[in-house]
Amino acid sequence: MCSIIGYYGNKIAAPIIVKGLKRMEYRGYDSVGVATESNNQIELKKGVGKVQEVNSKVQLDTLPGKIGIGHTRWATHGKVTDVNAHPHPSSSGKLAIVHNGIIDNFEELKKQLEKEGYIFKSETDSEVIANLLQKNYEATGDVKETIMKTVSEIKGHYAFVAMFENGQLAAARFHEPLIIGVGQDDFFLSSDVLGFIEYTDDAIYMENGNFVILDKNKFQMSDFSGKHVGYAITKVSKEFGDAYKGDYAHFTLKEIYEQPTTILKAGEKTKDAVEKVADHIKHAKNIYMTGSGTSYNSALIAKQILSKFAKIRVETIMSSELQFSSDSIEKNSILIAISQSGESADVLEAVKIAKKANCKIISIVNLTASSLARESDIIIGLNCGPEIGVAATKSFTSQLAIIYKMVQKLSDDKIEIDFNKISESILKILENPTKIQQIAKELKNISDIYVLGRGIHYPIAIEAALKLKELTYIHAEGIPGGELKHGPLALMDSNVFVIIINPNDSTYSDTLTSAREIKARGAKIIGISDVKSNVYDYHIEIPETDELSYPISEIIAIQMLSYYAAIEKDTDPDYPRNLAKSVTVK
Ligand code: F6R
Numbered sequence: 001m002c003s004i005i006g007y008y009g010n011k012i013a014a015p016i017i018v019k020g021l022k023r024m025e026y027r028g029y030d031s032v033g034v035a036t037e038s039n040n041q042i043e044l045k046k047g048v049g050k051v052q053e054v055n056s057k058v059q060l061d062t063l064p065g066k067i068g069i070g071h072t073r074w075a076t077h078g079k080v081t082d083v084n085a086h087p088h089p090s091s092s093g094k095l096a097i098v099h100n101g102i103i104d105n106f107e108e109l110k111k112q113l114e115k116e117g118y119i120f121k122s123e124t125d126s127e128v129i130a131n132l133l134q135k136n137y138e139a140t141g142d143v144k145e146t147i148m149k150t151v152s153e154i155k156g157h158y159a160f161v162a163m164f165e166n167g168q169l170a171a172a173r174f175h176e177p178l179i180i181g182v183g184q185d186d187f188f189l190s191s192d193v194l195g196f197i198e199y200t201d202d203a204i205y206m207e208n209g210n211f212v213i214l215d216k217n218k219f220q221m222s223d224f225s226g227k228h229v230g231y232a233i234t235k236v237s238k239e240f241g242d243a244y245k246g247d248y249a250h251f252t253l254k255e256i257y258e259q260p261t262t263i264l265k266a267g268e269k270t271k272d273a274v275e276k277v278a279d280h281i282k283h284a285k286n287i288y289m290t291g292s293g294t295s296y297n298s299a300l301i302a303k304q305i306l307s308k309f310a311k312i313r314v315e316t317i318m319s320s321e322l323q324f325s326s327d328s329i330e331k332n333s334i335l336i337a338i339s340q341s342g343e344s345a346d347v348l349e350a351v352k353i354a355k356k357a358n359c360k361i362i363s364i365v366n367l368t369a370s371s372l373a374r375e376s377d378i379i380i381g382l383n384c385g386p387e388i389g390v391a392a393t394k395s396f397t398s399q400l401a402i403i404y405k406m407v408q409k410l411s412d413d414k415i416e417i418d419f420n421k422i423s424e425s426i427l428k429i430l431e432n433p434t435k436i437q438q439i440a441k442e443l444k445n446i447s448d449i450y451v452l453g454r455g456i457h458y459p460i461a462i463e464a465a466l467k468l469k470e471l472t473y474i475h476a477e478g479i480p481g482g483e484l485k486h487g488p489l490a491l492m493d494s495n496v497f498v499i500i501i502n503p504n505d506s507t508y509s510d511t512l513t514s515a516r517e518i519k520a521r522g523a524k525i526i527g528i529s530d531v532k533s534n535v536y537d538y539h540i541e542i543p544e545t546d547e548l549s550y551p552i553s554e555i556i557a558i559q560m561l562s563y564y565a566a567i568e569k570d571t572d573p574d575y576p577r578n579l580a581k582s583v584t585v586k
Contacts, residue, residue, distance in 0.1 A: 002086075002100040003027050004178070005070045005195045006161040008169050008214045009186020013068030018061040020188070020195035021070050022051045026251065026388035027192065028580030029072030031085035035096040038065030040165050042096050046085040069163045069189075071098035074580050077106070078123025087163075088127045090134035091119040094165045097133065099126035100191055101158035101176040102585050109153065129154065133162050143168050144226065147211050151224050157345065157585065161189050172211035172224075176584050177343050177371060180204040180212065182233055187214055192582075193236045193369075194386070201236045205369055234369060252389030252471070252573040256559050257430055260423040262384035262394045263552070266401035270368075273380045274402070277336075277362050278409035280378070286333035287314045288359070290322055290350045292583070294392035294466060295338040298364075298399035300459035301551060302336075305403065308456075309548075310410035319346035320586075326353045335359045340387055340395035341582040342370025349586060351375050364402050366395050389574050390581045391470045393559050396463065397426075397552050404548060417548055425543040425553045433560060439526060439538045440564035446497050449474055450488065451558075452518075453501035454481035454511055460551045461501055464558040470576045471566040481507070481514045494522035499558070502529040503542065503550040528557050 003024035007013040017034050032054045033046025043063050047054040051072065055061055060070075071086035078084040087096040103109070106125035109132060114120065118131040129150065136149040147162075147170050159176035163169055171178060171189045181188030181196030181203055188196035189212070193203055206212065206221075210229055213220045221231050248254035267274055281287055289299040299316045306312040317325060319337075329335075335354035339347045342365040351361055351372065363376040366384055373379045382398040404417050443449065449468055453461035461478035468476035479488045492498070498518050502511040508531070515535045519525050527536030530544040540561070542553040566573040 002029065002074050002191070003072045003195065004098045004100050004159060004161055004189065004191045006098070006163070006169055006171060006189035007068050007186065009066060009183060011066060011186065012064070013066050014063040015061040016199070017068050017070035018051060018055055019198065020190060021072050023194040023198070024072065024190075024192050025051060026390060026574065026581050027072070028390055028575060029074050030080040031073045031082070032060070032071065033085045033087050034060040034063055034068060034070040035087040035089070035163060036063040036065035036068035037163055037165060037167050040167065042089065042093060042163065042165050044087055044089060044096055046087065047082045048080055048085065067163060067167055067169060069096065069098045069161050069169070076102060076585060077125045084122045084124050086126060088122060088124065088130045090130040092134055095130065095133055095137065095162055097126065097130045097160050097162045099129055099158060099160040100584065102156045103128055103154050103158060104156040105154065129158075129160055129162070137164070143170050143213055144220075144222065147172055147213070148224060148226050151211065159191060168213060168215040170211060170213045171206075173206045174208055175345070175348070178206045180206060187219065197236065202233050203236045203369075204231045204233055205374070236369070250389065250563075250574045252391060252393060252563055255387055255389050255394045256556070256563060258385070259394050259397050259556060260427045260430070262398050263401050263423050263426065264419055265383045266398040267380050267383060267405055269383050270379060270381045273378050274405045274409055276378055277380060278406055280334055280360060280362065281312060281406070281410060284334045286330045287312065287336065288329065288333060288354065289314050289316045289336045289338065290319045290347065291338035292319045292344050292346050294396050294463060295340060295347075295399065297459050297463040297466065298338050298396060298403060299336075300462065301400060301456060302403040304456050304459070305407050305548065306410070309407050309415050312410060317350070319344065319350040322350040322353055329354055329357045329359065331357050333357070333359045334362060336362045336364065337372055337376070338364045338399055339372050340366045340382070340392055342367045342372035343582045343584050345584050345586045347372060348375065364399055366398070388581075390576050390579050391467055391562075391573070396555060400552055415548070421545065422549045422552055425545055425549060426556050428543050429553060429556045429560070433564070436540060436557065436560045437564045439540065440561055440568050442524070442538070443472065443474065443497065443565040444568045446474055448491070448496045449476040449499065450479050450491070450496060451476065451499040451501065452479045452481050452484065452511065452514055454507035456547070456551055457501040457503070457507060457554065460554050463555060464499060464501070467558055467562040468565070470579060471562040471571065471573050472569055473571060473577070474565070481511050484514050484517065489517065489521065492518050492521035492523045496523045497526060498523050499526045499528060500536070501554050502527055502531075503554065504529070504531050504544060505547045505550060528554050
């Protein structure tokens with residue numbers, strides 16, 4: 001989603017801001033802009049495109065001054081245009097803002113402000129903040145009073161940074177991430193630690209409902225009622241500074257190739273947590289699992305294996321749907337929330353609902369300083385390092401590793417999971433990309449792909465379809481094998497490709513039969529299996545292994561196929577169109 005950065009210090013701000021925005025590109029955006037203050041004047045440049053493109057066109061990084069704000073926008077209100085890009089100046093130009101989130105009551109505020117003579121240039125909800133701040137500043141002449149009055153008038157979820165022409169910076173947070181980087185002689189305000197990690201690893205995670213004011217004489221944190229509040233400086237993991245592609249063509253490819261290692265590191269820094277969670281699960285009356293997208297697909301796998309191997313019943317609810325079944329959340333239960341970023345608005349909303357029902361919140365999360373982690377009673381960290389590619393890859397397999405560890409504990413270690421063997425299987429697939437690259441070429445001009453799997457392999461089929469959609473823009477759908485004859489068979493003809501997930505386990509022969517039925521209708525079959533078959537037009541071989549390890553090998557093969565098909569189609573695998581890494585709006 002949108003990224004915010006603010007700088008206040010002794011260095012020239014614009015190049016630092018542009019660098020920070022580049023670091024946060026993975027979050028997804030369509031336009032970019034920077035504003036700085038120098039000699040009590042605000043200068044601003046912005047435009048549609050990638051940071052590099054816009055910078056080459058308008059030289060964002062040459063703006064003067066040691067105080068500045070920057071933003072990458074992911075359109076919610078209004079088209080992708082230069083005017084709608086942030087920062088937004090107020091109509092007098094005496095202040096400018098960058099904003100992340102949504103202002104629910106912007107229409108009524110805008111009408112009122114227009115009546116009072118304030119001029120709006122953009123279609124965004126954000127510009128309302130700029131003009132409201134201006135109005136309140138004109139009335140109070142004091143930045144603190146201005147922020148307090150403004151946050152009392154706007155409704156919605158937001159993080160914003162406002163820069164005043166007198167050189168003061170103010171930032172407020174309400175249900176959108178905002179982190180302060182504390183340097184030697186400077187401060188950073190950012191939606192993501194990557195915005196400032198190059199300069200400092202000291203960070204203050206702002207609490208919801210707090211705002212901060214920075215000027216020559218003070219650094220002042222208050223709550224929305226104006227009361228001064230304390231804050232803690234945390235050390236941010238330096239590894240987030242490693243967010244470079246290295247020798248890989250894309251972050252996505254690098255992250256796919258990290259999985260033989262990340263699978264072994266899952267949960268390593270929160271070892272006791274798995275044990276604690278297992279204990280809670282054993283004694284809980286109801287267990288709910290939630291997540292969005294890929295993280296929800298992990299929950300679907302967890303549901304199946306917890307039931308099969310530990311006889312534990314779990315109810316899975318998509319985070320975005322939980323609000324519609326909030327009545328069915330029984331009091332004093334457990335909610336396990338799965339998320340890579342820990343910032344997905346839908347997940348946070350689900351947690352809020354469960355908390356109201358007195359549920360214990362357990363999170364399986366990569367960013368252990370995220371909003372989700374801070375809302376949780378127990379945190380299990382994925383510990384897979386920064387995932388920059390918008391499509392989730394290594395975070396998914398790390399989520400599975402954590403779930404497997406939980407199942408292992410819950411079965412009183414009766415189930416043996418050999419993570420070294422899983423890691424070796426992943427490596428074997430990654431070491432032989434040629435066949436997958438060749439098959440990817442065949443997908444270049446295809447418009448429909450179906451992915452079929454049974455049992456534990458069905459959630460993998462759903463996750464596979466999600467990866468293909470995101471990376472290749474090809475329509476893709478997961479099909480539960482047994483349902484083929486109840487509808488999807490009608491779609492099979494010579495124009496479609498069907499990926500059959502068919503490891504040599506209890507699902508093998510039924511799935512092979514499905515493959516035959518599909519082939520008889522003329523569709524092309526890609527078999528992902530450790531057993532060769534003449535039913536497959538193309539075969540992606542995975543190593544022979546056990547029931548719990550197969551899904552990980554299967555998804556590695558699919559991630560590779562999706563990545564190479566994206567390359568064939570010349571789409572950008574790291575930043576799929578219209579998508580954002582952290583979906584911080586509902
Ligand atoms: C899929 C993908 C998204 C995320 C979803 C949840 O490749 O990246 O579907 O899985 O937006 O994000 P987190 O896990 O950060 O809550």
